[in-house]
Amino acid sequence: MSNNPDVARRGLLIILSSPSGAGKSTLAARLRAWDSTLNFSVSATTRAPRPGEEHGREYYFHSREEFRDMVAKGDMLEHAEVFGNYYGSPKGPVEEAINAGRDVLFDIDWQGGQQVRASALGKHVLSIFILPPSIPELERRLYSRAQDSKEVIDGRMSKSRDEISHWPEYDYVLVNEDLDETEARLKTIVAAERLRLSQQPDLVNVVRGLNQEFEERS
């Protein structure tokens, strides 16, 4: 990559959405393990931390007042209220990463996806939706986590149906029948997207060099 700001690459905003239990978090973790240059957008939330969760790792934990204040200041790239709690993506770390040419991965829902695409940073967005292979399988995965009550799971199932209805808003759609296969497809998509013309502004220099060589020849 060049240091010339005219041809410096701006990072991609990679949005991964899916209903809860479709494998999104596992896939996001595998993508990060595959590419250590990938930044992950840690969400802010007003929900209480669960045992083992750490501020700045799973989430940034804030009071409702703090959260509203960040939104009012324009510090949130996107935010929404889900089951009575606020969730959002702080803008600062994303801006910093993409300006340095690093891609940022977002594990967010359709509401967040729409807001990120519509935002000032939404010019270079790659969005991928993960569909579950079946609904009984989705429900089984939610129960196997064994951390939520039936009422909570019913609520999540209803939210899942709503989430799934937004699949046509995404650039790519993957049906997660097999986790390894889906992981491979996800990597293929990210690798290909980086070869797009729009993601290689430095090619201007490559072609300038070739034209120089044509000149030297004649």
Added chain:
Amino acid sequence: MSNNPDVARRGLLIILSSPSGAGKSTLAARLRAWDSTLNFSVSATTRAPRPGEEHGREYYFHSREEFRDMVAKGDMLEHAEVFGNYYGSPKGPVEEAINAGRDVLFDIDWQGGQQVRASALGKHVLSIFILPPSIPELERRLYSRAQDSKEVIDGRMSKSRDEISHWPEYDYVLVNEDLDETEARLKTIVAAERLRLSQQPDLVNVVRGLNQEFEERS
């Protein structure tokens, strides 16, 4: 794939362009060897067959009158005159392949690329430009073919410079430093493109099935 025409996939038109000697034909051959479902658009030409070339394999060989007749009838998806000979892509085989959901690979120049994109079949186009690593290397490859005179090669080098100037018109650009690496990238691009929303119309049925399962649950 479904037999329902509403959700039947139409094939992609994959356009591969590059200056002569940048490795395009080798890469096209490797892509076809990798994916036997890929159709190749055999060009029509008015130039004389070279030894070993076969009508319908390397090219469809036609007289200038026949060629002009095909153009007049609208049977050419694109055509141009290069070094005094006509070249073009017959529309019939392309239409047939994409209607059957098969992708079609085009080994054509920027003029052909522009015409294919602008054509009635140009809705689902994936275009890739191959840049040579250097101009001396490009010239070396042209000489090593040992089938053209210095004048012919000078003409090709001039056409190469013109061809290269059209690199920003393509979806993806690859610098062919290493043939195996470029081949891998080409496959990555084709594989990813097939996972796009627009290339999976059958997902409508998948989501219909998931909604059915939601209904059965409640």
